Amino acid sequence: MGFFLETLLGGLMTGMLYSLIALGFVLIFKASGVFNFAQGSMVLFAALAMARFAEWLPHWTGLSNKFLVNALALLVALAIMIVVAWLIERLVLGKLVNQEGIALLMATLGVAYFLDGFGQVLFGSDIYKLDVGMPKDPVIVLDKVLPGGVLVSLEDLIAAGVAAALVALLAVFFQKTSTGRALRAVADDHQAAQAIGIRLSRIWVIVWSVAGFVAIVAGIIWGSKLGVQFSLSLVALKALPVVILGGLTSVPGAIVGGLLIGVGEKLSEVYIGPYLGGGIEIWFAYVLALLFLLVRPQGLFGEKIIDRV
């Protein structure tokens, strides 16, 4: 029982992290109808910027306060991601308005290649440590109730907390601010939004910046867990089934989908994996999402797809 709970909790934590990346996909898809394959590269780029500036800033300015350095590095990384968002809107998406979905998808793949290369040219291609002061030691909880207790990684717990806070923040931003309202209007109907005076190009820059911010958070959390390295950009591939399971257009879908996939992945690896030769984590999420879509083609919370002639 204790072991089952541990697996379950571990799955929930990983799921939360998948949700973070899936969130970036959903935000951009809702606002601009672009399926952003570059999200993973943005995570890598942001994490690289953050890690390297956290390393460089003390040399340049002589700061030694760790918290201050990290906060400054975060700001710099955020500024960089906003510039990236602006450039993407200016140079790529703005020129591809009204193109088919697949052309846009391929364009983001091109952006992904570019960011992967550019990030490593700028910041180097080794494995970098990103230390934001997360505790590494696991703690044992529930040892009164269950024999042996349940082992929980504090780092994962904090990460999940941060992810939850970010989601709440985004929800407030979308529901309560006027920019958020504009974003929702654009998501509902591009033309109607333009007609009432919302500037699409500005909205797209904002959305891509928000996605960049989400990428930074995801990059920090994944980066401090695994180290900042190229494989970070592949984490996005893990988030794709989350996105389609939850529904391409739904923020709650990204969260619930992430949790489902995280838990499903861990439980299946532990309980089914040994019979199949192990390593089924790689495809389990995809097959789960695929089977689910057979029943509900628009995902858990996606808008119902209505075909008209």
Next chain:
Amino acid sequence: MLYRENGQFKTNYRADQQIFPILQDRIGIAIVLLIAFVLVPLTAPEYLLRAILIPFLILSLAALGLNILVGYCGQISLGTGAFMAVGAYAAYNFQARIDGFPLLLSLLCGGLCATLVGVAFGIPSLRIKGLYLAVATLAAQFFVDWAFLRIKWLTNDSTSGSVSVAGLQIFGLRIESPEQKYLFCLAIVAVFALGAKNLVRGAIGREWMAIRDMDVAASVIGIRPMYAKLTAFAVSSFIVGVAGALWGFVYLGTWEPAAFSIDRSFQLLFMVIIGGLGSIMGSFFGAAFIVVLPIVLDNLPYWFGIPVDTALASHLTFMIFGSLIVFFLIVEPHGIARLWSTAKEKLRLWPFPH
């Protein structure tokens, strides 16, 4: 002035329905084929054959297969690498387990196995559409990657799925030198391209295009979506499977599942989109572009004598590749095939403006 159909009157349906109704096109194709079959093997240096032309031919075949699915039937697939892998490993199994199994037959059997897998993963397309389907096809990619790594039976008990073939021969002729390999690939590609061209001109091709343009309307006028979509998946993955088998047998010789990773799928999708969706010719243009571009980019510093660190060079290649893709999509979203047809339109009037 040279390229126009004026005066070429068709007097029967056969003449009207031939693949290349314009005489100049027929002559052009004949010249291209002549160069490809005779001139190139006689004159091309070994490096050109081995490193550029053979991969170009095989990847055009794969792109052709993918173009049938994406360009003609409108079903986006990100699992092409998986179907190539199935073709390669299935062909390998036929070759390794059955003594004296003919090469051509094992390639075709590899294609057939890929067809089965392709149809199995195509079934969801009956319910899932668009981007959802694109992501769902990634399931095929990851599952197949895993299967060839972990299930020992599929790879004839070789460690980490690494297998190799040697001593290729067809009808008693050994295929060893680059020229022979090139001609072998070229013959297969030519046959498949001809077949594909005819398929997409026929009833089934029109059904695919109807499904692509609007599937609800197509089913209203009596096209069976299940039949059309699954045949597209079947034909596409058969061609892709044969291409995969050729890639393993002729180009690589020794390979492991990583040769057919997700990057390969993306690469093929790039070829199809840059070459031109829904164009047989476009698959070749796209393959040429994507095969040659990285080689040129890699060699550019050497040609100009600029010393560049290899790691930096590979990152720069990534950057330039990515930006060129974006640039191309912006300048000509319909691919090189569209440029080609525009050029032909212009040629009809040349040298007059109207």
